[in-house]
Amino acid sequence: MNILVINGPNLNLLGIREPEIYGRGTYDELCALIRREAEALGAEPEFFQSNHEGALVDAIQSAYGRMDGIILNPGAYTHTSVALLDAVKAVGVPTVEVHLSDPDTREPFRRISYVRAACVATVKGRGFQGYLDALRLLCRGGFSRGR
Ligand code: DQA
Numbered sequence: 001m002n003i004l005v006i007n008g009p010n011l012n013l014l015g016i017r018e019p020e021i022y023g024r025g026t027y028d029e030l031c032a033l034i035r036r037e038a039e040a041l042g043a044e045p046e047f048f049q050s051n052h053e054g055a056l057v058d059a060i061q062s063a064y065g066r067m068d069g070i071i072l073n074p075g076a077y078t079h080t081s082v083a084l085l086d087a088v089k090a091v092g093v094p095t096v097e098v099h100l101s102d103p104d105t106r107e108p109f110r111r112i113s114y115v116r117a118a119c120v121a122t123v124k125g126r127g128f129q130g131y132l133d134a135l136r137l138l139c140r141g142g143f144s145r146g147r
Helices: 027-041 053-062 075-079 082-091 129-140
Strands: 002-007 044-049 069-073 095-099 121-124
Touching (some): 002 027, 002 053, 027 044, 053 082, 069 082, 069 129
Parallel strands (some): 002 069, 069 095, 095 121
């Protein structure tokens, strides 16, 4: 299983950024945690983080024909980006939406997720553990490609 782990804007600042919401663990620590779990599951993770919407679209497109799953935390683009929704639909790679916090219990503008409609599952409010849950879900499989 080749799994692409994509993190959107400001997630490179994990550990510094609003630790009361996102925790004290850093982006590098998150990647190391996922790498360890992937090893145990026999999966091969690849990591990508960007603050730029177009770069995130490019990363999703790069998964086509190459990756078996995507773990996607689009950050604030969750709530604004039709382009990310379209990219996930376009490549047809099973994608799990992940959020460290639970956006549905925060400000009203965080309640909309465009990308959710194209995802096979959403994991939210579980901190770093949510990425591991997503990894396990994808490794368990049973998701059809293409939609
Ligand atoms: C987030 C939630 C979003 O609302 C926010 O803009 C983020 C992080 C999360 O992981 O909880 O950047 O995706």
